[in-house]
Amino acid sequence: MNSSFLSGLNPEQLRAVTLPRESALVLAGAGSGKTRVLTTRIVHLIQSGETSPGAILAVTFTNKAAKEMLMRICAMLPINTRGMWVGTFHGLCNRLLRAHHREARLPQLFQILDSQDQFAAIKRLLKTLNVDDEKFPPRELQYFINANKEEGRRPKDAEAYDDYSRRMVELYKAYEEQCQREGVVDFAELLLRSYELLLNDEVLREHYRERFKFVLVDEFQDTNRLQYRWLKLLAGNGGTIFAVGDDDQSIYAFRGAHVGNMQDFQRDFAVKHLIKLEQNYRSHGNILDAANALIRNNRGRLGKELWTDAGAGEPIRLYAAPSDNDEAAFIVEEVKALRNDGWRLSDMALLYRSNAQSRVLEHALFSSSIPYRVYGGLRFFERMEVKHCLAYLRLAANPDDDGAFLRVVNFPPRGLGARSVEQLQEAAEKAGVSLMQAASAHNPLSARAAASLQNFVQIIERLKQSAAGVNLPELVEEALELSQLRTHYQTEKEGADRVENLNEIVNAATAFMQEEEDSALVAFLTHASLEAGEHEAGEGADALQLMTVHSAKGLEFSAVFLSGLEEGLFPHENSAAEAEGLEEERRLMYVAITRARKRLYASYAGSRMLHGQLRYGLPSRFLEEIPPQLCKVIQPELQAYAAPVRSTKVGGTGWRANEPRYGYSTRYEAATKADAQVPQAMRAKIEYPFKIGQNVSHSKFGAGVVMSFEGVGPDARVMVNFKQAGTKLLALEYAKLQAV
DNA sequence: TCAGAGGTAATTTTT
């Protein structure tokens, strides 16, 4: 038997790959080759003759992971992989529901609402029901509905213990009815509906259970309760699940992920083999030791320790910045130095806990002309103009989609005012029909509005006819033309990017048609909802990668800058209340650290502009959890302070420091205080002559109390709350404060 | 219909 694909696996990997047909849990540490194990196991199952592709179902969370998996399987397997189900939970559920739409009580061409669409649908619902959205904020209702669905609860099962929650349940029910009426399905509904389909239809259930002898799950720690129940139902009695995950990388509890599924799984499936993949192929030893030491502070772990034979590598570089601007300046200098040493910008990442932190960093990078790319934000199919175009297409596929109807009935503006639309909505509701039906039938509008409406109806009619005849890109092109969307944005001042995006939809349709067997309109719309397009912007260029720690999960970089390591920011203050929250923050820090291959920087800022106010921060407790002997503290080259610091008075309310303009470089690296506690070593740079809370007096302002400090050396400033003059930020060097 | 004012909240995110 040719099993060359097994060579090069370490003993644990090999054991996982060649495990007999039984349920197993693979605890796969960061960078331990889990995707390799997953794909190689699939290949092995087929190559060894154990089973055929049709018996395999592999499920992931992201489309990216699913694609990657399929690609790697195809590279190893000469035979075709048709019949194998590899996809995301939502993708597979969609497949199931399309195939059995009648049993699932759905129209064949049901449309999928993304979160944005769902939010809009909920807002619309509240409006039609005349619900006070101050009392029942749409965001909360959306959360309520999704949380219930993810626990498998329909309105009849949802808990109601007071007037408020009773009303929420009613609204949940009304929302469901609205979706059903309009033939649309939200993300959570995909899961729940297909779960119920399998639960209630014994024939179908047995069919799929019989078929999928091997179920494999990636990122198992991210599954929510419903996803786990779905898996259990599918694997059935005698089915096997091969689950791969890492409890230490569970960072999505806030969106319903339930790590407890890992323990439940071991129990429910009588898992005999818990295989730990602890050998790491990504990072140097010091980085792994830091991660191990940090995560040891969490309780209730399944337990795992990463190791490498790559050697200790460089120390972790720590930097205490006086301010957020200084932190950014420091990072800029380091990035420049690394680039000069031949590192690729795209192989370096700048990570932060929350998106708001990117602003200062971007500003500094921009000023230094360092190319960078920020991850996150709107993705292609989420853009307004793209949504508009899709709404026309959706109506062509499903005229009952009131959400799509309202989005574009008067966009681009065709002289149909809000009043007319309201009248139409009333008429539709009275007649119990969709807006499109109401619009096509008699409507009680003024002649002018009626004409506009007919114009709109005709556009959709013509698109509907074309949908049957022309191919997908042609249809998109026609939608852009007929709707006059393109012309609309062409005449707009800032519309160039939007026009470009509109044209890009045609390209996306072309690509879709070439890739997919099923190039029907609905398949394309499903693709748009389920994949939303990778956030691709300037892929090719060599640019520094900026992203939140969350979005860095699964990625790796030779150098990683971890910024904003302050109490309240990371760990975030909102998480500090419960132990659970703090542990999740720590796992997040663990994820952050383990992104780095060779070099890791960790920095914090003593002061930072947050919500329009200067805030003073202490170094994150997570810094204290990293053994100091793994670290090296970097200090700015103090001689580089050329001019004395100048402070400028701003608007009479306070003082703002000038931008720091001294330089840093690792070549200036100073003290390595391996024996000292790291944060102390970091704090040592900012020791001040007064204590916080101490009473002081000033020649001009009189008596006051020391509130806080910021800055080092000549840059040091002190904030004092004066009895008479109020709060002032003063340069320590010149303030001449006297202790009282 | 649209621009501008004013109010408010401000982790993390994939599908």
Added chain:
DNA sequence: TTACCTCTGA
């Protein structure tokens, strides 16, 4: 501070 939303007046 800023981004986003809703409301209002022309």
